[in-house]
Amino acid sequence: MTEAKYLGRISPILADDWMDNVPSYYSYTEFYNKRKAAKKQLKKERRVFFTVCALLVCFCMSYFTISSYSSESYVGCPSHAVTYGETLWSIANEYKSDDMSTGELIYKIKKANDLDSSAISAGDVLIIPVENV
Numbered sequence: 202m203t204e205a206k207y208l209g210r211i212s213p214i215l216a217d218d219w220m221d222n223v224p225s226y227y228s229y230t231e232f233y234n235k236r237k238a239a240k241k242q243l244k245k246e247r248r249v250f251f252t253v254c255a256l257l258v259c260f261c262m263s264y265f266t267i268s269s270y271s272s273e274s275y276v277g278c279p280s281h282a283v284t285y286g287e288t289l290w291s292i293a294n295e296y297k298s299d300d301m302s303t304g305e306l307i308y309k310i311k312k313a314n315d316l317d318s319s320a321i322s323a324g325d326v327l328i329i330p331v332e333n334v
Contacts, residue, residue, distance in 0.1 A: 275313055275328045285323040296329045306331070 281292055293306040306329075307319070313330045321327070 275330055278313070278331065279329045281327045281329050283321050283323055283325040283327060287321070287323075289319045289321060292327065292329070296331050298331065301331075 279296070281296070283292070289307045289310060290303060293303045293310060297303055297306045309330045310316070310327055311319070313328045
């Protein structure tokens with residue numbers, strides 16, 4: 202019989218039995234490194250997954266935002282090159298129909314050309330959103 206060994210508060214155990222149940226240092230290190238690598242790989246996969254999801258959400262939001270702005274088409278509408286001294290009022294008077302007021306056409310011109318104010322400069326090209334020219 203082999204000599205007994207005392208391990209702290211645990212009752213004496215035979216040295217041979219104790220050594221059989223404890224993994225060697227190499228196998229523990231190998232296990233720890235594999236576990237660490239697996240956790241690192243999982244973190245990387247999660248990061249890629251959430252990045253792809255975030256990009257997908259951004260794409261969908263921008264697609265629907267852009268499509269809502271482009272719902273009104275100005276194909277076939279005349280364009281007007283602004284000359285020195287012209288104002289939106291004078292341009293609207295030139296293109297307005299009998300059933301539309303000048304103010305209404307000014308509003309439509311500003312909306313069609315994304316203008317925040319009535320300030321225009323010589324050389325600007327404006328889309329004139331009228332039905333019949």
